[in-house]
Amino acid sequence: xxxxxxxVARAAGVSVASASRALSxxxxxxxxxxxxxxxxAAELGYRPNAVAKALRDQTTGTIGMIVPGIGxxxxxxxxxxxxxxxxxxxxxxxxxxxxxxxxxEARRLETLLARRVDGLIISPCDIEAxxxxxxxxxxxxxxxxxDRYIEGxxxxxxxxxxxxALAQAVDHVVRGGARLVTFVGSxxxxxxxxxxxxxxxxxxxxxGVDATPxxxxxxxxxxxxxxxxxxxxxGAMPDAVVCGNDEIAVGLVRALRTGGVRVxxxxxxxxxxxxxxxxxxxxxxxxxxxxxxxMAAEAVRLLGQVRVSDPRPAQRIAIxxxxxxxxxxxxxxxxGGEVSVNGRGTA
Amino acid sequence: xxxxxxxVARAAGVSVASASRALSxxxxxxxxxxxxxxxxAAELGYRPNAVAKALRDQTTGTIGMIVPGIGxxxxxxxxxxxxxxxxxxxxxxxxxxxxxxxxxEARRLETLLARRVDGLIISPCDIEAxxxxxxxxxxxxxxxxxDRYIEGxxxxxxxxxxxxALAQAVDHVVRGGARLVTFVGSxxxxxxxxxxxxxxxxxxxxxGVDATPxxxxxxxxxxxxxxxxxxxxxGAMPDAVVCGNDEIAVGLVRALRTGGVRVxxxxxxxxxxxxxxxxxxxxxxxxxxxxxxxMAAEAVRLLGQVRVSDPRPAQRIAIxxxxxxxxxxxxxxxxGGEVSVNGRGTA
DNA sequence: GGGAGTGTGGTAATCGATTACCAATTTCTG
DNA sequence: CAGAAATTGGTAATCGATTACCACACTCCC
Numbered sequence: 001x002x003x004x005x006x007x008v009a010r011a012a013g014v015s016v017a018s019a020s021r022a023l024s025x026x027x028x029x030x031x032x033x034x035x036x037x038x039x040x041a042a043e044l045g046y047r048p049n050a051v052a053k054a055l056r057d058q059t060t061g062t063i064g065m066i067v068p069g070i071g072x073x074x075x076x077x078x079x080x081x082x083x084x085x086x087x088x089x090x091x092x093x094x095x096x097x098x099x100x101x102x103x104x105e106a107r108r109l110e111t112l113l114a115r116r117v118d119g120l121i122i123s124p125c126d127i128e129a130x131x132x133x134x135x136x137x138x139x140x141x142x143x144x145x146x147d148r149y150i151e152g153x154x155x156x157x158x159x160x161x162x163x164x165a166l167a168q169a170v171d172h173v174v175r176g177g178a179r180l181v182t183f184v185g186s187x188x189x190x191x192x193x194x195x196x197x198x199x200x201x202x203x204x205x206x207x208g209v210d211a212t213p214x215x216x217x218x219x220x221x222x223x224x225x226x227x228x229x230x231x232x233x234x235g236a237m238p239d240a241v242v243c244g245n246d247e248i249a250v251g252l253v254r255a256l257r258t259g260g261v262r263v264x265x266x267x268x269x270x271x272x273x274x275x276x277x278x279x280x281x282x283x284x285x286x287x288x289x290x291x292x293x294x295m296a297a298e299a300v301r302l303l304g305q306v307r308v309s310d311p312r313p314a315q316r317i318a319i320x321x322x323x324x325x326x327x328x329x330x331x332x333x334x335x336g337g338e339v340s341v342n343g344r345g346t347a
Numbered sequence: 348x349x350x351x352x353x354x355v356a357r358a359a360g361v362s363v364a365s366a367s368r369a370l371s372x373x374x375x376x377x378x379x380x381x382x383x384x385x386x387x388a389a390e391l392g393y394r395p396n397a398v399a400k401a402l403r404d405q406t407t408g409t410i411g412m413i414v415p416g417i418g419x420x421x422x423x424x425x426x427x428x429x430x431x432x433x434x435x436x437x438x439x440x441x442x443x444x445x446x447x448x449x450x451x452e453a454r455r456l457e458t459l460l461a462r463r464v465d466g467l468i469i470s471p472c473d474i475e476a477x478x479x480x481x482x483x484x485x486x487x488x489x490x491x492x493x494d495r496y497i498e499g500x501x502x503x504x505x506x507x508x509x510x511x512a513l514a515q516a517v518d519h520v521v522r523g524g525a526r527l528v529t530f531v532g533s534x535x536x537x538x539x540x541x542x543x544x545x546x547x548x549x550x551x552x553x554x555g556v557d558a559t560p561x562x563x564x565x566x567x568x569x570x571x572x573x574x575x576x577x578x579x580x581x582g583a584m585p586d587a588v589v590c591g592n593d594e595i596a597v598g599l600v601r602a603l604r605t606g607g608v609r610v611x612x613x614x615x616x617x618x619x620x621x622x623x624x625x626x627x628x629x630x631x632x633x634x635x636x637x638x639x640x641x642m643a644a645e646a647v648r649l650l651g652q653v654r655v656s657d658p659r660p661a662q663r664i665a666i667x668x669x670x671x672x673x674x675x676x677x678x679x680x681x682x683g684g685e686v687s688v689n690g691r692g693t694a
Numbered sequence: 695g696g697g698a699g700t701g702t703g704g705t706a707a708t709c710g711a712t713t714a715c716c717a718a719t720t721t722c723t724g
Numbered sequence: 725c726a727g728a729a730a731t732t733g734g735t736a737a738t739c740g741a742t743t744a745c746c747a748c749a750c751t752c753c754c
Contacts, residue, residue, distance in 0.1 A: 015703065016704090017704060017743075021742095021743090047461055048461060049463060052739070052741045055739090058709070076420075221627055351710055351711085362734045364713075367711065368713090371712085396711070
């Protein structure tokens with residue numbers, strides 16, 4: 001396999017320079033030559049070799065992307081959105097999964113750099129362990145972090161405004177009558193875990209509502225189930241639980257219901273992400289919708305602005321999300337203000 | 348950015364040939380030179396340029412993969428499994444989504460070929476419209492189809508054994524007491540839709556059970572809900588419904604329950620895929636588990652065997668799946684044989 | 695009609711790593 | 725110790741597309 005531009009030039013009876021110019025149109029050639037070259041290219045089935053072009057142009061037209069795992073529907077959605085943005089400008093996506101392991105992440109970064117990607121979009125798996133590899137990569141090629149980020153703020157970032165998100169979630173359950181609220185999230189190994197917890201704490205304080213100590217485990221359904229059991233056993237059942245992601249929320253709802261607690265009548269539950277299962281669960285989950293399309297668009301846009309040579313201050317773009325009210329939270333009375341508690345019974 | 352092997356050679360005071368040989372170890376060099384080159388490479392932070400290597404070696408170490416959509420958790424799971432298989436042999440994945448459109452699919456194939464991928468793994472979105480682009484690509488580079496395939500059988504394929512799958516599903520509900528069974532799937536635009544329907548029909552005939560006309564729509568939750576309503580309105584409620592994928596099944600269960608039909612007491616429901624939501628739903632879904640890891644492993648293995656030059660007959664590898672019994676199907680009595688119908692009430 | 699200006703084609707360098715081939719040196723053998 | 729054999733270093737070609745640079749031909753104007 002391999003019709004080269006030399007073959008085309010020979011078949012058309014012209015030089016490679018003319019063939020290249022006729023095909024790219026970057027300099028004028030006589031109509032007759034253009035015609036002959038085009039015919040020859042078509043007949044031979046010529047396809048330009050992108051590898052050679054990349055070597056010559058010092059640009060590959062590929063963007064590398066590393067996410068912790070494609071099993072997580074949130075990352076999937078981001079990947080899909082980024083891929084489609086890139087296609088708009090004729091670029092392709094080299095996708096890697098770090099499997100939540102900083103060592104693999106560092107290796108993937110190296111191979112992507114060796115492949116001379118034009119840029120990198122990454123959601124670093126660990127807020128601390130990912131730092132050196134990410135900073136090093138950022139020094140060699142435009143790099144934008146999405147969703148998760150590394151500490152120290154050395155590289156651009158696009159993500160959701162966790163403060164706004166948690167404020168909306170907390171305000172919503174408070175307006176539904178909640179007075180005692182619990183946060184169930186993940187251990188603080190990545191930025192999302194941290195900023196969602198602190199967002200929650202700020203929001204609870206601002207709303208003047210009591211918060212029980214947070215339950216921190218993993219971003220999984222299983223942890224949600226376990227957290228539910230802990231709440232059931234713990235004695236002090238809150239009026240509302242705000243979760244770090246939808247999977248936790250789904251597990252939590254299941255465990256609570258199994259334990260005889262009614263959702264939302266006894267306890268309101270709010271998730272986070274709204275990708276994948278949230279609307280498919282029974283009952284459909286009230287949750288904060290990640291602005292995935294906007295995040296992808298911003299990340300790709302930002303990538304085009306980064307110049308490795310002149311280090312500007314790192315950009316941080318936090319996009320405000322929207323709360324999607326479904327059926328796991330108690331309805332807010334029409335007035336919208338605080339209301340009296342009615343018909344609820346805690347464990 | 349760009350430390351080349353020339354820079355390393357100069358710094359080490361040797362020729363590029365020696366530098367290359369010292370670093371690759373493909374021919375012996377004196378220990379002293381090896382030492383000097385390695386030190387120079389380390390000090391300069393030399394990273395070989397994979398693009399140049401690809402041009403010279405005529406092999407890129409990348410595999411292109413095209414799936415209809417990454418939003419679908421089944422494809423996600425396959426992508427993840429393939430990615431991790433490829434990593435084992437140091438290859439990377441160039442991922443594209445066709446968004447269920449044959450025209451986009453054809454374009455993605457062209458760009459992947461232009462990037463000189465070493466092979467292609469594709470799940471063609473349309474059994475008819477995808478044919479020319481896929482066959483053309485298969486002529487230029489090793490190509491393996493996964494899950495979906497094009498008609499005519501011109502290219503290798505790895506997928507699930509739909510006959511075995513549907514036989515297991517039908518036998519299971521029949522042993523649970525079902526006598527009237529319905530299939531709810533997708534319109535016959537892709538191979539999965541077709542072979543699952545025909546697998547169902549064969550299985551029903553073999554089991555000697557009555558099948559109502561199949562309901563065919565799309566592989567979505569929404570269609571599942573709609574199909575559920577059709578069944579509720581239709582008068583003749585079956586004892587069991589076998590679905591073309593899990594999303595349909597989840598929607599169906601929800602609609603039936605909303606309509607007052609108990610699952611599994613009144614109607615057994617079986618899904619297909621067992622990726623993503625199946626176990627997260629309430630109640631957890633009885634479903635056929637796609638052998639995703641095995642499919643990915645086979646696809647990658649097969650890719651290594653295809654030689655574009657000598658066209659062997661196309662391979663077709665159908666992997667038998669396993670039924671995962673959860674809570675949407677009536678239990679099979681211990682004996683395992685047919686049982687009498689009890690306690691069911693149709694609409 | 696000659697010199698300046700314009701348009702267009704071809705030759706060869708370039709991107710970076712690898713390696714065929716040659717040359718030089720060392721080692722071995724009788 | 726001469727000559728053969730083995731080892732190892734260097735030079736330059738190679739992969740394919742692009743383009744800087746040069747050369748040639750033609751037009752225009754005074």
